[in-house]
Amino acid sequence: MDLVDPLAEPCAVCGDKSTGTHYGTVSCNGCKGFFRRTILRNQRFTCRFNKQCVIDKNFRCACRFCRFQKCLSAGMKREAIQFERDSIGSPKKRRENSPPLSQSGNVISPPDVCTDVIDNLMEMEARVNQEMSTRYRNSVITSNGAAANASGGAFQPTGAADPGPSSAFTQPVRPCTVEDLNEMSRTTLLLMVEWAKNLAPFPDLSMEDKIILLKNYAPQHLILMPAFRSPDTTRVCLFNNTYMTRDQGNAEFNGFAAFKTSNITPRVLDEIVWPMRQLQMREQEFVCLKALAFLHPEAKGLSPGSQLLIRDARNKVLKALYSYILVQNPEDAPTRYGNILLLAPALKALTQLLIENMTLTKFFGLAEVDSLLSEFILDDLNDQNSAPVSIKQHLASPSFVTSGMINSSSGPNSIINPGSNLDPLIALTGNGNIPLLQLGIPRSSASQDVHVNVDTNEPVMTIL
Structure with a gap:
């Protein structure tokens, strides 16, 4: 059975050069870090453009709602974040204990x-x-x-x-x-x-x-x-x-x-x-x-x-x-x-x-x-x-x-x-x-906003 080197595949989210398999899918460090931050901080995003934004290496930062959805559809798993946090310890502690070294x-x-x-x-x-x-x-x-x-x-x-x-x-x-x-x-x-x-x-x-x-x-x-x-x-x-x-x-x-x-x-x-x-x-x-x-x-x-x-x-x-x-x-x-x-x-x-x-x-x-x-x-x-x-x-x-x-x-x-x-x-x-x-002008009381709950992946409608 031939094994595929993950580093040879592009990031499944944005198409940039990957750095390996992260949280269940091949991805780059940028998308890996974005997904991890989103889950750990329980962030909620909205999209202003019909949830159809282009997510590639040039535009991955333009809409975080669509980027997060693409992370999920590409196969990134929330459970992997929770397992990493529970079994290894906090990111801050890991970084303090094991600072990375350059080639020099x-x-x-x-x-x-x-x-x-x-x-x-x-x-x-x-x-x-x-x-x-x-x-x-x-x-x-x-x-x-x-x-x-x-x-x-x-x-x-x-x-x-x-x-x-x-x-x-x-x-x-x-x-x-x-x-x-x-x-x-x-x-x-x-x-x-x-x-x-x-x-x-x-x-x-x-x-x-x-x-x-x-x-x-x-x-x-x-x-x-x-x-x-x-x-x-x-x-x-x-x-x-x-x-x-x-x-x-x-x-x-x-x-x-x-x-x-x-x-x-x-x-x-x-x-x-x-x-x-x-x-x-x-x-x-x-x-x-x-x-x-x-x-x-x-x-x-x-x-x-x-x-x-x-x-x-x-x-x-x-x-x-x-x-x-x-x-x-x-x-x-x-x-x-x-x-x-x-x-x-x-x-x-x-x-x-x-x-x-x-x-x-x-x-x-x-x-x-x-x-x-x-x-x-x-x-x-x-x-x-x-x-x-x-x-x-x-x-x-x-x-x-x-x-x-x-x-x-x-x-x-x-x-x-x-x-x-x-x-x-x-x-x-x-x-x-x-x-x-x-500045300081409130939105219309009838205007609506849609965001996603990262815990349930369900859209949430709110009145602004």
Whole structure:
């Protein structure tokens, strides 16, 4: 009788490279960890798209309801989780007693913990970009990780070597205008707040420390997001299918926008996009880079207690990133890890340039600076009279329930906040093209939600 090597078979859930038989079926570490977390934490998920979401290696993080159902249909067994917990002991105790070793003999972070961290970050990124693609409906994400527009064109983001669910958007079709730039900046920053609400230890910080972290990271976010999605070093691509070229001049922009972008765009392309392209940065590495930029314990003004919490969360991301690279690129893991971290100084330098440009523009009255951008990027937290919605209002407002959101504790090794939800409603207000995040609006009392009880595998209908 011929025996089939499980490692030769792809993951039965997502089709990625398997690492053996886990809980009764051949699967990868990602799906193994996802199934295990779901059972141990008794998580309940929902699906917003008729329970028919594509689950493959590019889209496995997009819908946790459909991913869990596919785990069950592929043959994963709940009993195997219970047996493992009862007979072997808690995962935390096992990890403490038997730390895994790298080939060089150095202790590395436990694989399951690292997979949890990156999977959580990927899920957060997928939800943010789902909201962004909903706002700009011309962006049609296809099942192979590419995106096609009406003319059939497509482009891969910087991480083309391993495209993810949140990285595929349509080919940019025209140069951006001042209105495009302002609209995208506002939308990006507002969704950034919702993303931050899901990242531990952010929910546990004081309001003052939350604002410090957001303001410290906001200009970096405005640079990182389009940079990763730019396919080459000729233009910076925005989510709304527009772009900025390195030589884009005053024909497209008026005074303020040209002043703000003319000396930044070439440097973003050369110092951020080009290194990302050379590395063929993966989505998993990008979400870690984002989290590391946000979790900055040395941000000026943070309280000592918050610094400790942020440093601990940052260390978890650092370990997860290195462990991921060690698996994907074992031959040159230290070099690749270092090159990714070396993007941070260039990012900070460009951030300072952006702040200086906006400061000079506002000081000399060259143009009116958007109140929300001013509040996020400039040091005028007390000057909020003209702001439609302030940072404090966003932070104090509840978020919506989203598909696949965790309703139970995420455990000590998680960096995703179990008590927050990411499903913002983007509405058009004012002149019709300035998006504001309308938070704190309750859903209709007649609206319904369907989720699955992981203990009984029965659908449960609830009124929201």
